[in-house]
Structure formats: C-alpha cells, structure tokens
Amino acid sequence: MKFFVDTADVAAIAELDALGMVDGVTTNPSLIMKSGRDIHEVTREICALVAGPVSAEVVATEADAMIREGRRLAEIADNIAVKVPMTWDGLKACRALRNDGCMVNVTLCFSTNQALLAAKAGASFISPFIGRLDDINLDGLQLIGDIRIIYDNYGFETEVLAASIRSANHIAECAKLGADVATAPPDVIRKLVQHPLTDRGMDAFLADWAKTGQRIVA
Numbered sequence: 001m002k003f004f005v006d007t008a009d010v011a012a013i014a015e016l017d018a019l020g021m022v023d024g025v026t027t028n029p030s031l032i033m034k035s036g037r038d039i040h041e042v043t044r045e046i047c048a049l050v051a052g053p054v055s056a057e058v059v060a061t062e063a064d065a066m067i068r069e070g071r072r073l074a075e076i077a078d079n080i081a082v083k084v085p086m087t088w089d090g091l092k093a094c095r096a097l098r099n100d101g102c103m104v105n106v107t108l109c110f111s112t113n114q115a116l117l118a119a120k121a122g123a124s125f126i127s128p129f130i131g132r133l134d135d136i137n138l139d140g141l142q143l144i145g146d147i148r149i150i151y152d153n154y155g156f157e158t159e160v161l162a163a164s165i166r167s168a169n170h171i172a173e174c175a176k177l178g179a180d181v182a183t184a185p186p187d188v189i190r191k192l193v194q195h196p197l198t199d200r201g202m203d204a205f206l207a208d209w210a211k212t213g214q215r216i217v218a
C-alpha cells in the first residue's frame with residue numbers, strides 16, 4: 001500500500017520523505033489555509049520535494065471553471081494530480097482533464113455509486129472519506145472494502161485512495177481491505193510505530209545494559 005501524506009506542511013513532508021514514507025501528498029483548501037502559504041508557491045515546493053503524485057484541489061463549482069483551474073494547477077509540475085469534487089461538474093472536469101493527460105483525484109466520495117461514476121469518468125484516484133463517514137455513525141471502512149470489490153469486479157484501474165484517516169487502526173484496516181493508497185496526516189503516520197510492548201522491551205533492555213557497564217562505542 002502506498003502512503004500519501006495529507007498535509008501542506010512542507011517540513012512535515014520532508015521529515016517523512018527522508019525515511020522513504022512518502023509516495024505522494026494530498027492537499028485540500030482547508031490544508032492550504034492551515035499552512036498559511038500561497039497555493040501555487042507551497043504546491044510547487046511540495047512537487048519539487050516528492051516524486052509521486054501531489055493532489056491540488058480546484059475550488060470552482062462549475063465544470064468549465066474547474067477545468068481552467070485544473071489546467072493552471074497542472075502547470076505547476078508534472079506530478080500534480082488535480083483534485084475535483086464528486087459532483088456532476090466535477091466528473092465533467094475529471095473527464096476533460098484526463099483527456100488532457102492530467103492525473104485526476106475525485107474527492108469527497110461517500111458512496112459506492114459515486115466511486116463507480118468516478119471510475120467511469122476515468123479518475124486516476126477516488127478518495128473515499130473514512131473519518132467523516134464514521135463521524136455520522138456510518139462505516140467508512142466498509143466503503144473502502146465495497147469499492148475494492150466493485151473495482152475488481154470490473155477491472156477499473158482507478159486507484160482507491162483511502163482518505164479522512166484519523167487513526168493508525170484505519171491504516172491497518174485499509175491495508176487489509178486492499179486500498180491502493182492511504183493518505184493520512186503526519187501525526188497518524190508517526191503513530192504507526194507505536195506499541196507498548198516495544199516501549200517496555202526497550203526499557204528492559206536499556207536497564208539490563210546499564211548493569212553491564214559496557215559501551216559499544218568508546
């Protein structure tokens with residue numbers, strides 16, 4: 001499973017990228033707002049840092065304007081994936097931008113039927129939002145599994161990009177369900193390393209080592 005980092009924080013991306021943890025990046029208007037940076041400037045910086053797809057989202061709501069914005073965003077770098085919303089206009093923009101040769105990520109997906117439409121419109125990625133479904137007492141992980149089944153049934157090449165990930169458990173479950181990609185905030189990716197038995201084991205080893213009085217490097 002590929003890991004995308006869901007942030008526009010360049011320092012956080014660089015830190016994870018240095019460990020080989022970054023296969024791509026996703027941003028959205030809220031994350032750009034949080035970064036306090038200019039969208040063109042920060043997106044260019046991220047694209048220069050990361051070799052994989054970097055999603056940058058349009059904010060227009062009408063297809064022609066989305067296509068104009070998408071083309072402008074795609075000029076930033078070759079690894080831009082234009083993010084369009086899961087609406088009819090978004091699907092029109094998806095098809096047009098794919099015909100241009102751009103990668104397209106269809107975002108704000110909350111149902112299998114929406115995912116089916118995005119695949120038929122030629123989306124490179126579909127972004128089902130797990131956490132926001134869980135927030136309203138629906139099952140976000142179930143949606144990931146259902147989309148996986150449907151795409152496999154028909155051989156759709158659209159990649160399932162599990163989004164709105166809130167916990168380390170979400171990532172493990174998405175991997176079991178066969179999501180192609182998980183995009184998660186940097187702090188969730190860092191949490192994947194944590195296990196209380198690892199901490200306890202480290203404490204015991206270090207305590208015993210101290211009793212030996214030895215040093216590995218003099």
Ligand code: E4P
Pocket residue numbers: 006026027028107127129131132163164165183
């Ligand atoms: C995905 O591309 C979105 O940017 C993101 O995962 C949304 O997550 P949220 O629901 O935590 O805002």
